[in-house]
Amino acid sequence: MPRSQSPASLTDVLNLLRANTRGQQQVSIGDVLDAVGQRSFGPVVLIAGLLTLAPLVGDLPGVPTLLGLLVLLTLGQLPFQQQSIWIPSHLSRRQIERHKLTKGLDWIEKPARFIDRWTSQRLTWLVRGPGRYLTALICMLVAAALPAMELVPFSANGGGLALTLFGIALVADDGLFALLGILFTGGTLWMVISGLMGL
DSSP states (O other): TTTTSOSHHHHHHHHHHHHHHTSSSSSEEEHHHHHHHTHHHHHHHHHHHHHHHTTTTTTTTTHHHHHHHHHHHHHTTGGTOOOSSOOOOOHHEEEEEEEHHHHHHHHHHHHHHHHHOOOBBBGGGGGHHHHHHHHHHHHHHHHHHHHHTSSSTTHHHHHHHHHHHHHHHHHHHBBBHHHHHHHHHHHHHHHHHHHHHHH
């Protein structure tokens, strides 16, 4: 897929990440933004969710928190109709080894192809117009909770899954996935609150 074209599916996002980071030993957050497009709010949410779920990436201490911060900074700019996504330079330079990223993408690839077969444009009021901002606010709530999720076993995976569902919804214009994301958000936040009260 041409780099200038916005990704329209989960597989498109994975292909962009592979193609536009090829030949690098280290991949920075800035590289990821460049790979999917500087105005691609949906793909950024999707990538943050996928990397939180991916083995060898999301399991690293601090990574869910870093990805949550990326989502907060990205979606916080959505109402201002920015021409490109701005993030602080110290965050943009944060890196991960590409071989770990590649292994995570390999793990996600087969489920991605399956999910893409089930996406379509439906319930679009949840991902366009005012509904898009509601979805963004819920994504930001999940992202803000990711640091606490690192303290409760397996809850960060729930947060990553919720972000992945919201990302798919925004990329594919599929509001059904946004509804699923809302359900997982509620369940995950309940798990986090219960877990923190039990500490």
